[in-house]
Amino acid sequence: MQPAVSIDHLVKRFDPAGFGGAWRRALGRPLKDPIVALDAINVTVRRGEVYGIVGSNGSGKSTLARVVATLLLPDSGAVQVFGHDVVKEARTVRRFMNRVSVEASFFKKLSPLENLSFTARIYGLPAGEARERIFEILKRLGIEEKAIRRPMDQMSRGQQQKVAVARALLTSPVLLILDEPTTGLDPRSKREVQDFVREICDTHDATVILMTHDMDEAEQLCDRLAVIDKGRILVEDKPTALRREGETLEDAFIRLTGHAVEVHEPDKTAAGGGG
Amino acid sequence: MVPLRRELSASYAFVERNFRAVRRYWGWEVVFLFHSIVSALTVAFIAPGGVVVAGQQFDSDRLILFLVVGTVVWAYLDSVFDSVAFMVSWERWEGTIESTFMAPIRRVTFIAGSSAFAVLYSFARAVVILVVVALFFSLDMGAANWVGAFAVLAIGSLGLLGIGIMSAALPLLFLERGSQMTVVVQASLLLVSGVYYPVEVLPDWLEWFSVISPATYVLNAMRAAVLDGVTLIDLLPHFGPLMLITAVTLPLGVWVFGWAERYALRHGRLKRSG
Numbered sequence: 001m002q003p004a005v006s007i008d009h010l011v012k013r014f015d016p017a018g019f020g021g022a023w024r025r026a027l028g029r030p031l032k033d034p035i036v037a038l039d040a041i042n043v044t045v046r047r048g049e050v051y052g053i054v055g056s057n058g059s060g061k062s063t064l065a066r067v068v069a070t071l072l073l074p075d076s077g078a079v080q081v082f083g084h085d086v087v088k089e090a091r092t093v094r095r096f097m098n099r100v101s102v103e104a105s106f107f108k109k110l111s112p113l114e115n116l117s118f119t120a121r122i123y124g125l126p127a128g129e130a131r132e133r134i135f136e137i138l139k140r141l142g143i144e145e146k147a148i149r150r151p152m153d154q155m156s157r158g159q160q161q162k163v164a165v166a167r168a169l170l171t172s173p174v175l176l177i178l179d180e181p182t183t184g185l186d187p188r189s190k191r192e193v194q195d196f197v198r199e200i201c202d203t204h205d206a207t208v209i210l211m212t213h214d215m216d217e218a219e220q221l222c223d224r225l226a227v228i229d230k231g232r233i234l235v236e237d238k239p240t241a242l243r244r245e246g247e248t249l250e251d252a253f254i255r256l257t258g259h260a261v262e263v264h265e266p267d268k269t270a271a272g273g274g275g
Numbered sequence: 276m277v278p279l280r281r282e283l284s285a286s287y288a289f290v291e292r293n294f295r296a297v298r299r300y301w302g303w304e305v306v307f308l309f310h311s312i313v314s315a316l317t318v319a320f321i322a323p324g325g326v327v328v329a330g331q332q333f334d335s336d337r338l339i340l341f342l343v344v345g346t347v348v349w350a351y352l353d354s355v356f357d358s359v360a361f362m363v364s365w366e367r368w369e370g371t372i373e374s375t376f377m378a379p380i381r382r383v384t385f386i387a388g389s390s391a392f393a394v395l396y397s398f399a400r401a402v403v404i405l406v407v408v409a410l411f412f413s414l415d416m417g418a419a420n421w422v423g424a425f426a427v428l429a430i431g432s433l434g435l436l437g438i439g440i441m442s443a444a445l446p447l448l449f450l451e452r453g454s455q456m457t458v459v460v461q462a463s464l465l466l467v468s469g470v471y472y473p474v475e476v477l478p479d480w481l482e483w484f485s486v487i488s489p490a491t492y493v494l495n496a497m498r499a500a501v502l503d504g505v506t507l508i509d510l511l512p513h514f515g516p517l518m519l520i521t522a523v524t525l526p527l528g529v530w531v532f533g534w535a536e537r538y539a540l541r542h543g544r545l546k547r548s549g
Contacts, residue, residue, distance in 0.1 A: 014543055066543075071373050073541045094379035105370040107292065109299035114292070121288035122378045124281045151299065167374075 002083050004175055004207035005045040005068060010077035012038040012063055012231075037063040039231040040077070050201050050208040052222030052239075054215065054253065056261050060231040061211040062102075065179040068209065069099040081175055098168035099177040102184070104160035108153040112138055112163045115152065116170055123171045130170070137166045141196065158189020165196055169204070176200070179211045197221060213261045215249040225249075229257040285380045289388025290395065293358075297396065308400060315346040315408045318471060340416070340502050342471060343408050348497050349470040351401035351428065352435055352490050353461065358393030359439030360457045362386075363446045373546050382536060383529055386443075390436050398428070418504035426507060427496040430517050434489030437524025438464075444528075444535035450544055469494050489520045 013034040017024055024031055038060050045051040055061050066072040067079055070090040079086045081093045106115045113134060120130030138148050141162045152160055161181060168176055178197065182190040194217060201208055201221065212218050218225055219239045226236040234256050235242065243252045254260055297304055322338035362385075366372040375385065409416060442460050446453030467474070467481060468490035474482050485491045496513035499505040539545045 063543075066373075069373075069377055071377060071540065071545055072543055073537070091379050091381070094377055099373075099377060101373065103370055105372075105374050107296055107369050107371060110292070110295055114295050118288050118292040119374075119378075121291070122285045122375075122380055124284065 001047065003044045004047045004049075004082060005043065005051075005209065006078075006080045007041055007043040007064075007068070008078045008080075010038050010041040010064070010067065010079060011036075011075045012060075012067060012072065013075055036231050038067070038074075041228075041231070041233055043226060043233060043236070045207060045209060047207055048205065049223040050210060050221055052210045052212060052218040052225040053228055054212055054218045054225055054249075054261075055228035056213060056257075056259070059228045061213075061228055062179055063231075064228070065099065065101075065177050065209070065211050069097065069177055070094055071099075096173055097175040097177065098171050098173035099179060100161075100164045100168050100181050102180040104152075104157070104164040106152050106160065106163070106167075109151050111149045111151060112143065112155075112166075113148045115163070116167055119167050119170055125170070133170060134166075137169055138163070141166055142192075156189060158185050158192055161185060161189065161193050162196055165193065165200070169200065174206055176206050176208045177211075178208060180213070181210075182212070182214060182217060194221065215253060215261065219249045227253060227256050282381060282384045285378075285384045286388035286391060289385065290392045293389070293392040294396070308403060311350050311400065311404050312407050315343065315350065315404050316411060318342050318346045319408060319412060321471075336415075337502065339412055340414060341498060343405070343412070343414065344498050344501050345470045345494060347401050347405045347408065348428075348494055349465065349468075349490070350404050351397050352431070352493065353465070354397035354400055355393045355432055355435055356439045356442070356461055356464070358396060359390055359436055360442035360445075360461070361454065362389040362443050364443075364454045364457075367446065367546065376536070376545060382533060386440055386529060386532060390440070393436075393439070394432050416501060419501040420504045420506060420510075421500075423500040423505065423507045423510045424497055427493055427500060427510065427513065427517075430514055430521070431489055431493030431496070434517050434520040434524055435493075437521060437526075437528040438489070440528030441524070441531045444532045447532075447535040447539040447544060464488055464490050467491070487520070489517055489524070492517045492520075 013036050015034050016032045041060075041064065043051075043053075053061050053064065063072065067074050068081065068086060070086050070093055073087060081097060084092045086093050107118075110118075113131075116134045116138075117127075117130065120134065121127070125133075135145075135148070139145070143159060143163070147155065147159075152163065155163070165178075165181065181197065182193050185193060197208075197210075198221060200206070208221075210218070210221055222239060224236065225239050225242060227234045227242070239249060242256075243249055244255075247255070250261065319339050319342050322335045322342055325338065326332060326335050363372065366375050408414070438460065442457045445456045449456065463484070467477065467484040468488045469485060470490070474485040474491060477485065492513055496510055496517075499513065500510060536545075
């Protein structure tokens, strides 16, 4: 059976000099060493599974999510989503994939209804059907009808993040990439978003890739887990198989990486990713 | 046919969303419109002021009309350029750039939607400014050829869109300075295009740049249509350079944007982090 996602020897480096690097090169000036964000990554995600990628900030999680989501071009290696190359067939891949990032990215002055109507239109959903689905999904999320028409900047971060997940669902993706969907949320909002993700996993026939540094979240939601550190996948297995007797998943992570998971607020590093 | 309809509908999504955003920021819109009207009035007062300063009589009514056409057309062109050139910056500022660029639509659909919004929004603003200024100065525009003026604006917009699209690519190449460079392009167009004076008064080396600015031809043609009521047939010679500039800048703009996007995707510069 064809895998949902197949990543083969993926390498991604970032030039810290940016556009100025070309000038420095032309002038023969010394260049800073490139930052290796992903170092020969090999991953196969099976159809229908929830695949977790755990790692600290700066380990390469978000960079990997962006490459799969067609938002970053790899330097070498290949990434295929349901047999389609993310570079050569980017638009095809985008049709059946969606991503929820660490920040709920919306026009914050617009309402959830307006933001989701926009998404429905650019994904080619008929207006009437879209409106029905928007109300259905948002109500299922527990968002009151009057809040659906209010600007999003009047909602809590947890609610905004739930709308972000709803937006992804609206497009009926067969691959859903959740890039730290609960980072920075208060405990209650975090639990609400996690419950919603669990519900999606149970009720939708979608493959989910979850990037997180929350070990409990990873253990609860994922069928299989990969530990990523300094751009390399260290190990990949079922959460229960990663733990030795008496160990928590966090203990296992420390044993494998040699350090604890550092928890910072949403990615603040350059070059498109912090995880 | 279905994919085309789908792309058109997706383009319309940007028009609809941006107008909704404008409505939500209505307080700022009122302020910006007030600022534009006051600026237009201030510029128009240069004409009667010139009579006093020079100490000799000249046809200040014609000069007022010359300045009003310049200021209203520039308000339109500037707004079109602004809306198009900042389409990437706007998405980045709202934090939606990645979700927009991840949508399964052609990039030209995004550009076309943002451009259509720019033209409609700017046209509506320009009409309001023109009506207020015309009423304020009791301008006699009975001889104006409005059909010709509209045709000039329509064709002229396309040439400017090409330059705007190229400028929109700058923030994809330069995270911090891209938007600043866009303002430099905008200001340069204002200087060389003869907005408030005929380009003949510019030094020779600077006047040369007016030849490549689509705004120069739009302003010349618009003044011919509004001040002198020149017929559509007689306006045709003005359209030649505009169409030539459009034929070069529009496809070039789309190509440059595509190239800049690939650069941003390769170097992780789509989203501004931190």
